[in-house]
Amino acid sequence: MILVTGATGNVGRHVVGELLGSDVRIRALSRDPASARLPADVEVAPTDEMPLDGVTSLFLNPAVFWHGLGDVLDRAKSAGVRRVVMLSSSAALDTDPSNQIAAHHLGVEHAIEDSGLEWTFVRPGEFSSNARAWAEAIRAGEPVRGPFPAARTTPIHERDIAAVAARALTADDLVGARPVLTGPEVLTHPEMVRIIGEAVRRPARFEEITPEEARKEMLAQPYMRDGLVDTLLRLRARAVDAPVEVSPEVERITGRPPRTFAEWAADHADDFR
Template identity: 75%
Template sequence: MILVTGATGNVGRHLVGELLCADAKVRALTRDPATARLPSEAEVARTDEMPLDGVTSIFLNPAVFWNGLGDLLERARDRGVRRVVLLSSAAALNDDPRNVVGAHHLEIERAIEETGLEWTFVRPGEFATNALVWEETIRAGEPVREPYATARSAPIHERDIAAVAARALLSDGLVGAKPVLSGPEALTHPRMVEIIGAAAGIPARFEEIPPEQARAEMLGRPYMREGLVDALLRMRAEAVDRDVEISPEVERITGRPARTFAEWAADHF
């Protein structure tokens, strides 16, 4: 039995599908099973109950555990769980204590390593799904306003993250690995906005704003805390005019090229 935390999230929902297609037994955790809309083949349970009976592997989404893992890892080891696949972050490559994103993921990685369980740490960079925050603005015909117009990243489709995580859960080839994942091309936010507009069939514009204005607006969004906002803005600033390293890991692990941002936009718009 494979336990998937965050099963209704951007990655978790696709991961459940990948595992079921491989005929794996899946227990999908969600805050509200009644509204989860997960496949009937999956066993659905509540996140706060965390049932571990019969579980051999866990997909761990740290967004579910922002306030800490509690005794989850100890319980998992005691109940016979053998493997943990963590949805970590490429931010963990930067061991800067000011970077709360990287620090949070590194803390969990180290805790997992100390258990003696088998593990894989999947480290994606920028999620393409982050661009969904622009949808309402674009459809309203307003410009997307962000700082650091020339910052570059290689956004990755959530389906590719799920595909890699599925391989880590279903086979032994990634045990002890920390694959860094990216999309296949480096893009700026203005170019991403342009691609979304083309997929949606509507004009889409980008307008650069000062970082201070962006910070104030980000702090007004749900789940955005001060330290997190500052870390995100710092990472964008560091990406200005930077060469982006494109990771080959999605293709190496799954056997097919990583999906482009245009493919992601077509899927969502």
């Protein structure tokens, strides 16, 4: 059986969807199973119970373990779990010790390595689904406000991340691998906003704000802390000039090219209407 943590999330829901096509049983976790809206033939259990009986592989989303892994890896080993596939981040490649996103993901990666379990660390860059934060402004016909409009990124569709994770959970060829995943193209946020406007057939535009204004807006969001906001702003400032590479890994692992941001915008157009 495969246990999917964060199963209602951007990636987890698609991991469940990918696994449904294979010959494995799935247990999906949510803090609120009653409102999880997962397929009927999937067993849904409460996250805080973390039922590990019968589980052989575990999809681990660190969003669920933001306050630490606790004893989950020891319990997994005792229960007979053999493999952990972790939703990590390409930030783990950053050698800057002040990068809190890197430190968080590397901390979880190291704990999994030390556990003696088989592992795969799936390391995506920026999710296309982060663009959902722009939905309210675009629906209202207002500009999307953000700093560093020239910063470049390689947004990846959550379904492509899930396809790689599902492969790592069900086949043996990704054990011990740390694939870095990106979408197929290099884009700026203003370009992404324009592409969403094309998907909803209504112009959508981007408006530059200063890093100080952005900082205030980010700190007003839940879960944002000074250090994390500083890290995010530093990464965006750096992305103006730093080389940005498109990774071949999604196509190498899944056999199909990663979905474009225009495909993501078409898939999620209703969120922006």
